[in-house]
Amino acid sequence: MTLAGQGWQRRTWWPALRTSGLYALVACLWIYFSDTVLGAMVHDRARLTWLSTVKGTLFVLVTALLLFLDRHAGEKASRRKRREAEEGEARFRSLIENAPVGVVVADDRGRITQANAAMAEVTGFPAAELAQREVWDLAAPEARPGVVTDFRRLRTQDHLHTELEVPHRDGRSLSLEISAARIGADLNIAFVRDATGRKAEEKSREAASAERLAMLEAASVARVVPWSMDPEGWMNWGESLGAVFQWPGGVVRRHQGWPWERIHEDDHLRLRIALAQADQGFVSGFECRMAQKGHRWIWTRWTLAEEGGRYHGAVQDIHEQHEIQAQLLQTQKLESMGTLVGGITHDFNNLLMAILGFSELLLQDASLTKVQLRGVDTIYRAANRGRTLIDQFLGFSRKLPVRRVQANLNHLLEEASRLLQHALSKNVDLRLELAPDLPDAHFDPGQLHQVVMNLTLNARDAIQDHGTIILRTGLAEVGPELAVAHGRPEGAYLLLEVADDGVGIPAEALHRIFEPFFTTKGAKGTGLGLSMVHGIVMEHGGLLECRSKVGEGTSMRILLPLMAEAGPRHLAGPGAIPRLGILVLATGAAFQERITGALGMLGQTGAPAASPEDALEHLDQGGWDLLILEPETLPAQGQAFRRALEDKGWKGRVISVGSRLDPAFQSLTLGHLSRTFSLFDLVAILDRASLDETHAQNPAP
Amino acid sequence: MPRILLLEDNPEASEAITAMLEALGHAVASAPDGASGMVKLEEGPFDLVLTDIMMPVMDGISVIIELRRSHPELPVLAMTARRDSNYLRTAELLGAAATLFKPFSLRELGERVAGVIKRA
Numbered sequence: 001m002t003l004a005g006q007g008w009q010r011r012t013w014w015p016a017l018r019t020s021g022l023y024a025l026v027a028c029l030w031i032y033f034s035d036t037v038l039g040a041m042v043h044d045r046a047r048l049t050w051l052s053t054v055k056g057t058l059f060v061l062v063t064a065l066l067l068f069l070d071r072h073a074g075e076k077a078s079r080r081k082r083r084e085a086e087e088g089e090a091r092f093r094s095l096i097e098n099a100p101v102g103v104v105v106a107d108d109r110g111r112i113t114q115a116n117a118a119m120a121e122v123t124g125f126p127a128a129e130l131a132q133r134e135v136w137d138l139a140a141p142e143a144r145p146g147v148v149t150d151f152r153r154l155r156t157q158d159h160l161h162t163e164l165e166v167p168h169r170d171g172r173s174l175s176l177e178i179s180a181a182r183i184g185a186d187l188n189i190a191f192v193r194d195a196t197g198r199k200a201e202e203k204s205r206e207a208a209s210a211e212r213l214a215m216l217e218a219a220s221v222a223r224v225v226p227w228s229m230d231p232e233g234w235m236n237w238g239e240s241l242g243a244v245f246q247w248p249g250g251v252v253r254r255h256q257g258w259p260w261e262r263i264h265e266d267d268h269l270r271l272r273i274a275l276a277q278a279d280q281g282f283v284s285g286f287e288c289r290m291a292q293k294g295h296r297w298i299w300t301r302w303t304l305a306e307e308g309g310r311y312h313g314a315v316q317d318i319h320e321q322h323e324i325q326a327q328l329l330q331t332q333k334l335e336s337m338g339t340l341v342g343g344i345t346h347d348f349n350n351l352l353m354a355i356l357g358f359s360e361l362l363l364q365d366a367s368l369t370k371v372q373l374r375g376v377d378t379i380y381r382a383a384n385r386g387r388t389l390i391d392q393f394l395g396f397s398r399k400l401p402v403r404r405v406q407a408n409l410n411h412l413l414e415e416a417s418r419l420l421q422h423a424l425s426k427n428v429d430l431r432l433e434l435a436p437d438l439p440d441a442h443f444d445p446g447q448l449h450q451v452v453m454n455l456t457l458n459a460r461d462a463i464q465d466h467g468t469i470i471l472r473t474g475l476a477e478v479g480p481e482l483a484v485a486h487g488r489p490e491g492a493y494l495l496l497e498v499a500d501d502g503v504g505i506p507a508e509a510l511h512r513i514f515e516p517f518f519t520t521k522g523a524k525g526t527g528l529g530l531s532m533v534h535g536i537v538m539e540h541g542g543l544l545e546c547r548s549k550v551g552e553g554t555s556m557r558i559l560l561p562l563m564a565e566a567g568p569r570h571l572a573g574p575g576a577i578p579r580l581g582i583l584v585l586a587t588g589a590a591f592q593e594r595i596t597g598a599l600g601m602l603g604q605t606g607a608p609a610a611s612p613e614d615a616l617e618h619l620d621q622g623g624w625d626l627l628i629l630e631p632e633t634l635p636a637q638g639q640a641f642r643r644a645l646e647d648k649g650w651k652g653r654v655i656s657v658g659s660r661l662d663p664a665f666q667s668l669t670l671g672h673l674s675r676t677f678s679l680f681d682l683v684a685i686l687d688r689a690s691l692d693e694t695h696a697q698n699p700a701p
Numbered sequence: 702m703p704r705i706l707l708l709e710d711n712p713e714a715s716e717a718i719t720a721m722l723e724a725l726g727h728a729v730a731s732a733p734d735g736a737s738g739m740v741k742l743e744e745g746p747f748d749l750v751l752t753d754i755m756m757p758v759m760d761g762i763s764v765i766i767e768l769r770r771s772h773p774e775l776p777v778l779a780m781t782a783r784r785d786s787n788y789l790r791t792a793e794l795l796g797a798a799a800t801l802f803k804p805f806s807l808r809e810l811g812e813r814v815a816g817v818i819k820r821a
Binding site: 383602603680 | 711724769786788791803805
C-alpha cells in the first residue's frame, strides 16, 4: 500500500517538475544565446542596455502569457475533473440507490455510509436508520463475531462471498447472500440478496422430492400405477409400474395405444365398454386381468376418466384381495348351502323314514306277488340311494359330525392303496411315497379314507387309465400368504398329497373345482366328489390346495394340523366328557343358576361365583378346570383379573359369555356361549373343553 | 309284551315307526309332542320311551330331563333326523339309554330297543 502511495505521489509531481525543469533549461538557453548574439552584433553600450531591457521585458511577457495559458487550461481541466468526479459520485450513489439488490457501503471501521432502498426493503429498516449503524449490527447477536472476522478479512482478500442469517425488523429470520468487496481506501461495498424465498423453495423442492419418493413407495405398496393417455394415443405409466407389474424386458412406461396384449383376452370387451363409459364420465372399479412377469394373470382394478380426448386414471393390483374374496365367497356359498341342506335333510330323512320303514316291512310280507315285491324293492333301493345322497350333501356342507381319533396317515394310505390296487387298471402305476416317522394326527379315518379314494379315482380319470399316481405323506410349512388365504394359522402341517401325470385342469376351471355340482366329467360326474373332499378337509381344520398344469398333471395337497394345533372337536362315544369343575362368573343370578343347572344335568360340577374376588377365592380351593366368564363382570379390570389367575398358577380355560371378548383372555378362551344358549351349545363347547383336556394330558410328540 | 311310548311329530314317520315296532312285537302308544306324551305316560306302565328330539310344545331334550327326574327307572331311546347335529350326543349326556338316526332299518331299531329293555 505504501508502494502504491509513492507511485501515486511521483506521478503527481513529476509532470510539474518536468515542466519547471524544461522551463529553466529553455530560459537559461534563451538568456545565454540571446546575450551571445547581442554581444557579437551590438557594440554600442547604451543600445545594448536598452535592447537587453526590451529582451528581458519580452521574456517576462511571453512567460506571463504561457503561465496564463497553462493556469487557464489547468483550471479548466481541474474544474472538469471535479465535475466529472461529482457526476461519478452521483452516478455511483444513484446506481447503488437503484440497484435491484441490496447494497451497503461502509468505511474501513465498519460504519455504514450508505444503504440503498432495496436493502431497506430486505431488512425492513429505513435506509437512513441503517446508515447510522455498523455492518455487524445488522446480524443476529450470535452471528456478529463472524461478521467482524469476515469484515477484517476483506482488507487482505478484497472480495468475499458469504451467507448470513439476519433478523428482519419484524423479527423473522432472513437468509441473506452477501458479496462484499473493498473497492477503495475506506470504501467497502456489499451486495445483499434475500435468499429466504429461494432457500424455502430449495427446502420445498427437497420436500417435494421426498414426497414424490414417498408417493412412489406408497404406490408400490398399495400396488397402484397411475396412467394417462394423451389425445395422440400415447400411454404414459407412473413410476410404480415396474414394482407392480414387473413387466419383462425393461419397463416401457410410454407406448402407443392401449396395452391390449397385456390384458386377458376375455376382459377386452370389458375394457372397451369401460372406455365407452368413460366418454360420458368417470369409470371406477372396472376389473380385468393383466399380465405380470412370468405369464401370470393378476386381477387389477381400473379407474378411468376422459377429458378432452385425454384419458387418465390408475390401475391397482387387487389380485390377493380377489383371491381372498373368491375364497370367502366359496366358504359363504358352502356355508349357506350347508344351512339349507341341514334343514332340508331333516325333512327328507323323516320322509325317508316312512318310505324305508314301510317298504322294509312290506318286503317281509309273504303275501305280496312277485311284481308287487319287485316294485317295493325298487322303492326301498331308491329311498336308500336318497339317504346316501343326503349324507353326501351333508358331507360337502361340513355337517356330518367328525369322529376323530388319534391315527397315522401312513397307515391310512397303505390300507387305501391295497383296496385301490384292485380298482385300478394294470396300466396305472400307483406309488406310495410315505414319510418315515410321520407323527400321528387326530382325524376321522373313515372320512379321510373317502377323501383318498375320491382323489385317487379322480386321478385315474385324469390319466385315462395310463400313467402314474403318487400317494405321498410328509410335513409341510404353511406360510403367511397361504394362511391368510385359507384363514388358518401359520406353521407346520401334515401333508397328504395325491399327484398324477394326467391331463391337468385348465386354469379357468381350477377355481371352481370345489364348487358343488361343478364337474368336468360330463354326465359321468356328480360334481359332489371334490366338494365333499373340501368339506371334510375343512372340518378337520385343514387346507386344500390344487396345483395343476394342463398336459403335465395335477397335485391335490391336503394339509392337516398337527395334533397340538388340531381344533377342538367332538370325541367319539358317549360319556366322553370327563367330570369337569366349572366356575361361572356372569351377571344375573338367574342366568348363573341356569348355567349351573344345565351343567349339573350334563353330569358336570358347576358353581356360581358372586364376584371376581369370590371367583378367585373359589379358585384357591382348586379343582376348577373351566371358567365361564362374562366380560361385563370385570369392567376395566380384565388385565388385573388375568394376572391374578396367572399368579395362582391356574391352568384352566375360559368360556366367554356373549360375543364380546375381553382381549386379556383371548389366549385362554376356548369358545363363546350366548346368553340364550341351548343345551346343544353347551354340550358342543364342553366337548371342545374335554378334547382340550385330552390334548393337555397327551401333548403331541 | 313290552309297551313302548313313541313321541314323534312327523305323522308319516310316526306311522312307519309304529308299524316297525309292532312288527318287532311291541305294543305301541304314540303322541305328536312331548307335552301330550307326558299325559299319555299316565296310561302306562311303559317299558321304554322312544322320542324324537325336535318336536313342538315340548321337545325331546325336555322329555329326557323330565323323565330322568320323574321316572328315573324308565329308559329313553332318542332319535333325530338331523344327522348334522349334536342332538343325540346331548341326549346321551342327559341320560338317554341309546340313540338312533332316522331313517333307520328294522334291524337297527330291533337291536337298540332289545338292548335297552334288556338292560332295564
